[in-house]
Amino acid sequence: MLRIGQGYDSHRLVADKPLMIGGVKIDSPVGSEAHSDGDVLLHALIDALLGAAGLGDIGEHFPPSDDRYKDADSSVLLAHVLTLIATKNLGVVNVDSTVFLEKIKLKPYKADIRQNIARLLRVDEDRVSVKAKTAEGMDAVGEGKAIEASVTVLLAIQEN
Incomplete structure (x- = not known):
């Protein structure tokens, strides 16, 4: 069985x-x-x-009102989520991601980001895609005031 999930996040810069x-x-x-x-x-x-696994969302697992997550390293949060999806015998097939950022160019960093995500997920690099886009001067991203990311993942039941 395959499970697909979509995630989005944005932050003010x-x-x-x-x-x-x-x-x-x-x-x-x-x-x-x-x-x-x-x-x-x-x-x-x-x-x-979390969405692909039917396990809710990031705010349910790591609420911003909880001081335990103040300045938390997101890779540690990701490791916890990978443990949760493993309990459902789900594994990552592939990840397709896009980062929206206007003034800071990600081209020099894309390979490192891709390698790091593959390492964190314990998958081959060719299963991870990292793209960077601008907002062409429109909205808060286009004005250099915000950053956004969108991710789609495909999970599959792992054979024991």
Whole structure:
């Protein structure tokens, strides 16, 4: 059986905060304003995985009102979610992701982001796609005030 999930996240960009994307620190004068580390790509991936597994969403598992998740490393949150989906005998088939960011160019980082996500998911790199798009000057992303990510995942029942 196959299960598909879709995840989305967005954050306001502010000065003097680190910018984490896919677990990779991006050289940038702005970063995500968030309760955790603000990694929009890993947050969208977490939501996609949880959705595909029928396990709710990121806010249910890691509520922003819970101080345990203040400045939390999103890769640690992802590891917990992978444990949850494994209990349902589900494994990742592939991940297709898009990051929307106007002024900071991700091309120099895309290979590292892809490799890191594959490592975190324990899958081959060719199962992970990372794309970067701009908003062509429109909306908060286009004005350089926000970052967004969208992720689609395909899960399959794992044979024992």
